[in-house]
Amino acid sequence: MSRIKTFNLPDLGEGLTEGEILAWLVKVGDTIELNQPIVEVETAKAAVEIPAKWAGQVQAIHHPEGTTVEVGTPIIAIDTDPGAGPLEAPSTTATPSADLPTPSAASLAAVEVAPAEGMVEPGLIGGAAPGGRTAVLVGYGPRTTAAKRRPRKGAVPTAPAGVDHGVVVGDKPAATPTIPAPQVHDRRNGATGGVLAKPPVRKLAKDLGVDLGTLTGSGPLGSITREDVQQAASGASVVVAEPIAATSAPSFGADREQRIPVKGVRKLTAENMSRSAFTAPHVTEFLTVDVTRAMKALDRLRGRREWRDVRVSPLLLVAKAVLLAVQRRPMVNSTWAGDEIVVKEYVNLGIAAATERGLIVPNVKDAGRLSLRELADALTDLVQTAKSGRTSPAAMSGGTLTITNVGVFGVDTGTPILPPGESAILAFGAVREMPWVHKGKVRVRQVTTLGLSFDHRIVDGELGSKFLRDVGDFLTDPEAALLAWT
Known part of the structure; x- marks a missing residue:
């Protein structure tokens, strides 16, 4: 061999x-x-x-x-x-x-x-096991802990003079008859001898022809940001005494236009949204609810000793409300399959996340079987993984129902487009203090607006309205709903 x-x-x-x-x-x-x-x-x-x-x-x-x-x-x-x-x-x-x-x-x-996928060596994930083989990439599988990079053994080999093997894109050693040695990327915080930059920033620098080794970063721990790269590409100095606010200003050429290649996540998102918008007949309904009691319930939850280290946000209660509403209206959690409707007992709950690479929708697998604490941990892990750019393709496949939290941007609600293959998506708007009639008197209450888009081939107006009302009832008084529905 x-x-x-x-x-x-x-x-x-x-x-x-x-x-x-x-x-x-x-x-x-x-x-x-x-x-x-x-x-x-x-x-x-x-x-x-x-x-x-x-x-x-x-x-x-x-x-x-x-x-x-x-x-x-x-x-x-x-x-x-x-x-x-x-x-x-x-x-x-x-x-x-x-x-x-x-x-x-x-x-x-x-x-x-290397053997073809599905024919990996025994002992590796996806290898021989009772019940047959599964074509799974080595290193993939159910996550049980927060994702951490395995530290490499030994010191980084000394680079040739003039070549930086830190996080640098675009640097190339002197011409040789072979390909330049690949850069070693050390992303540890505070690492010396390299430039800190996220993969999308490195990719942008490469596309714009910017040498990251010549920049002084304005991001956390001196990391290079998109704005630093864009300013360098336009000829502006990016050496700053302190971090500057993100402007996301585009870099225009002599023709006062900027052309951005449509590829990767953005290309796939555009294709999926166009296909969904012109395939499934969308209907959107809205519901404004008083969530004052829900916000107080979150405060009490944060105050409990066993929850002090857990990230608790309104999204947690919205997710729980959706999962319980699905138990009451299971047809909402289904797929149109041409000559049949596939109703799913499991709920792979998608959470729309805006990242530097575009919109992605990772999902919590079988979220309906999780306790409230397990759901909180799963949402925290999902959000942190998405922000770090480490979401795997497996985490974004198989979604059955989605929540998009537009409230984090200060938006009241919206008419979201269905992810392909799903029959409903819920938009959760900003929670605001507003005048509200409560017990016969006008009082200041915390209020939010929900927007539910659904596939009218599967979900008719009655079913969609009842599902949205169930979610609203839970958020109006989550403690009473938990006692009555579970």
């Missing part, structure tokens, strides 16, 4: 055909461990880190950062037994040049290609 194994870009979820290499987390010559993250790839759904299928030493990187690679294409070669001595036929480092000679059949025969 060959020592050199070539790892192909796997299908990262739901038949995606390609991915863009955002960042290499290793370089040629590095010793890597099994399941160690080796590359960050952006697909139409998310930016994900791909772990190593084998331990060993990196022999070749076949594609540089910024390259779009089709699924099944070799991306890295690994020597699985580097201590066995020199190779008889050393692997040549890949280069993007089309002028290089094609490898001979003999040299290709010395390289073992």
Whole structure:
């Protein structure tokens, strides 16, 4: 069996055909461990880190950062037994040049290609197990704790003079006959010798031709922000004495226009929303409710000792209200499948999240079976993962019902578009102090407006109204609803 194994870009979820290499987390010559993250790839759904299928030493990187690679294409070669001595036929480092000679059949025969998805080695996630195999990417699976990057053993190898192996995009060493060694990305807070920047910021810098190593960041811990990159691209200085407020000002060219490529998450979102808007007949209803008691219930919950370290927000009660309302009106949690309606007993509750890469809708799997505390923990993990840009494709698939919290932007309500395959989506508006008739007198109460969009092929006006009313009743008096409905 060959020592050199070539790892192909796997299908990262739901038949995606390609991915863009955002960042290499290793370089040629590095010793890597099994399941160690080796590359960050952006697909139409998310930016994900791909772990190593084998331990060993990196022999070749076949594609540089910024390259779009089709699924099944070799991306890295690994020597699985580097201590066995020199190779008889050393692997040549890949280069993007089309002028290089094609490898001979003999040299290709010395390289073992990674098995296809669904045929992974036993002992790895997705490998042989009772009941058959499941095509799951190595390193994926049910999350039981907060996601943390495994610290790498050993110090970062010394870089050649003039080359920074921190979080830098666009820097390239002097011309050599082989591909430049990939950058090592150290994202630890306070790490020295590198530039702190999130993957979308690095990608923006690469698109605009900005060298992150020349910038002084205005973000937390001196990190580079989108505004820093945009100012640098327009010729403005970004060296500041203190953080500046985010302006999100676009960078215009000489023609006073800016052209932004539509790709990745934004492209997929546009396709899905257009398909949904012109396929499912949308109806939207609105309900304004007094949530004063719900806000007081949250305050009492925060005051309990066992809840002091838990993130408690109004969204938690809205999510619980939706889950209980589904138990009373299960048809709302269904899918139109042409000649039949598929009603689902489980609820994969989607939460719309606005990120730097665009709108994503990760979901809490089987949320209806979670206790209130478990639901709070799941929502916290979902939001933190989305903000960090680490949401996996698996977390965004299989949703059955969605909540979009427009209230965090100070918006009262909206008419949300259904995610494809779902029959309802609830918009939760801002909670405001307003004059309200309470017990025959006008008083200042905390009020919010709910907006429910639904697929009228499945949910008629009566069912949609009763479901929305159930959610409103829960938020009006959650403690009484919990006693009466459960």
